[in-house]
Amino acid sequence: MKHFSAPRTSLGDLDAEAAARVIAAFADVALILDQDGVVCDVSVSKVDLTLNGSAGWLGRPWADTVAADSRPMVETMMRDALAHTPTGWRRVHYRLADGSDVPILYSALRVGQPGTAGRVVAVGRDLRAQQRLISAQQAAERDYARLRHLETRYRLLFKLSFEGVVVLDSASRRIVEANPAALTLFGEDSRTLVGGVFPRGVDSEDADAIERLLASVRAVGRGDDVVVRLGPATDRRDVVVSAALFRFEKAVHFLVRLMPRTNGASEGTLISRPRARLLEVVDNAPDGIVLTDMDGLILTANTAFLDFVQVATEAQVRGRPLGRFIGRGGADMTPLIGNLRDLETVRGFATTIHGDVGTSTEVSISGVAIPHGEPPCLGFLIRDVGGRLHGETRDSSLGPGVPRSVEQLTELVGRVPLKDIIRDTNDVIERLCIQAALELTGDNRASAAEMLGLSRQSLYVKLRRYNLGDLTPVENNA
Template identity: 50%
Template sequence: MKAFKAPKTSLGDLDAEAAAILITAAADIALILDEHGMIRDIAFSSEELAAGMGEEGWLGRRWADTVAEDSRPKVEAMLRDVADRSLPRWRHVNQGTGKGSVPILFSTARAGEGGRVVAFGRDLRPLSALQQRLVEAQQSIDRDYARLRHAETRYRMLFQLWTEPVLVLDAATLAVLEANRAADQLFGRARRRAVRVFPDLFAGTMRERIQVMLAGLRATGRAEDMQAVLREDGREVLVSATPFRQENASLVLVRLTYRQGEAGAVVLPRAKSKMLRLIESVPDAFVVTEPDGRIVTANAAFVEMAQLGAEDQAVGQPLERWLGQPGVEMEVLTANLRQRGPVRLFATTLRGEYGARMEVEISAVSVMNGTGPCFGFAIRDIGTRVTMPARARAPRSVEQLSELIGQVPLKDLVREATDVIERLCIEAALELAGDNRASAAEMLGLSRQSLYVKLRRYGLGDLPGEMG
């Protein structure tokens, strides 16, 4: 705190009335206390605040008796600081009213040599309301994001399930940015191969005609559908193109349609192995694979976790396409199944078809089916255990700690148990020492600095140089 350099000269003959006006203007609420901490006078910055606080019965009472029980040690500490002429600190005090308590930020200052003390208070209710609005706004943003994410998933699902080949092109370069599964099957290429230029998919002079059509589309915003012949198999398709914009980029949606009744129309795989109804409906994913890791059947939970539209999209595909690091986790799992038998609680990640990632645990077993072994994989999403901030769910008691059994790994339970015990010991030491940090640190065999670090970690009490 830096005081005035020459207050006697700069403030002049400042009388009690003028000092009272200055004190009232400097705070939302001001209390005049005597040397015993008794409230002798009160001032408010507005009539509305005075009516809301309901200060009746404060005069003549100890200030510590008018606040909430958890704020009394803070009031006593502020009065001790004034008596010791320590630097004033702002502290959060829950000031009692007739209808409960109001959060007030208080600081104290000595008024003259008669032992009088002035407590300056700032009403924290507007800040609390602002924080509440901020929380509500964040929740609204989270809900909007979830709706957007679900809408995108539905769009992706429809895009992949559409029986006609559909592609998304860059309007400037005509490069294929996205293609649905039907288009991948039609052109005989894997989805992860290098992007090709759309006109190259057609034969002979059809390339130039396609380029002319798309150039007209860019210039006028519309183009007539045209017949074209595919280079891969010589089949004839109807090419339809529609322009659209996304994130300031010009794109083209192209749809390829076969002639009515053509035998070469896209036929999606329909083989489906029946599973037990119980396994089909459990919330954990369950997958059966061949010895080479290709999926034979999968339940609805796996289809949802992998962001697929139907089980048909998974059948025949290698499980490692969605599981962990390709060529690593699946090799470890199958090697253990062959050599050591069942695998339990193998931790890895599962990648959704459209970019989602989640932490999972896998239990696997090998079973002989008459012609050879097949592998079964039970996959559980443990994202709810690991995505929450650790401190936000940190237990504060043994009862809360016991609720985490079965939800978090043992090593995390041990760490949380250590934190609970350490926190309880610090709280007990502070209580025995009457909130004297130096004595508490000595009881615990810690330095004062180490104790301050732990107090800050657990959010206990007010630390030096910080607001209460």
């Protein structure tokens, strides 16, 4: 360590005020401490640096102002500074009231004339910017590692795919990249194929069809697949060509898939335009349509089902059990799937569908099982019948929300919370008891009220509530 060679000459008559300004300018945090480590003065030069009210540190031991795990470090620095031993830079942490952590890098030095009590000056640097830089570097490294893994998986999939895949520059139509399956289809190697103009290896009529496909994809983002004869003139085969558009580093490219058709394949291997329109209708149907595996895990779903369960994208429900959304705790799914496996069709299964944010809708489910499909699956059509089911299971004459019988109450299990079922059960019992009392007393309201232990006014209120008997104007106003 090299010190000033002639500080008395070079610094002149530097007084305490000037020294304080130098220290405050150099340090983000500066402390003046006595020999016992008690804070005598403090300077915080950064406006955004809040350390649990540093103004309140005066008169407190330095060790009491830092986090518990930093106290041994502070005590060591004080001991070394008092012994005129270089402390070096030590990391000290402050815990803020909101639970966050502020790291400060401190160095301590004893100052004062020899033989006097002197003081210890501790200067600190705010390390939050350094922490943010380290966090940003670590995040960048993680992102870079993820990109490397993604590229590795893409390269592996690109190489092993049995379908031919070529990447084209959209402006020049030149082949930028081609996988081994594409090289086999064209009957060329990468040196001759990459850099060549696409389409190639096809008749002029097929080339026009491919150009129309690429033009449609470039204009509207999609186009109908085409079937062409592709390959060397002596060994051409039927290939289904599809394309997609993507951007990479400000350049636009086509991703072209070349799917060979086997000898046994027919025109049915392509999705016909009417069939594609049918799929569009299914996706936009007002009723929810869901496809699951044989255990009820969702494979795909249309837009109406996403609205039922209150999610934005299909990816948010794919792979989740349908029972998560159907019935109370999924209890309805077990008999529903069991019936589908046994009967292969189910119609009008009444239940409730629950959204991710808590809403519930009464629905009717029809289902079909495809046990011999590849893979086997279950299909469900879900229709909102809240109004109709409400009319079937409620009696408007009993007042809003009151079931007609105990049997209908049991039908609510799995659709309505238990506390609501108990409340409705009380209403049913109360209504039946009032009816029985009126029958036993020959519709004598006073006797019925006495039998039920009610006042006449309370009985009239309940009669109005359940719409029982004909009340006179006087009784209505009671």
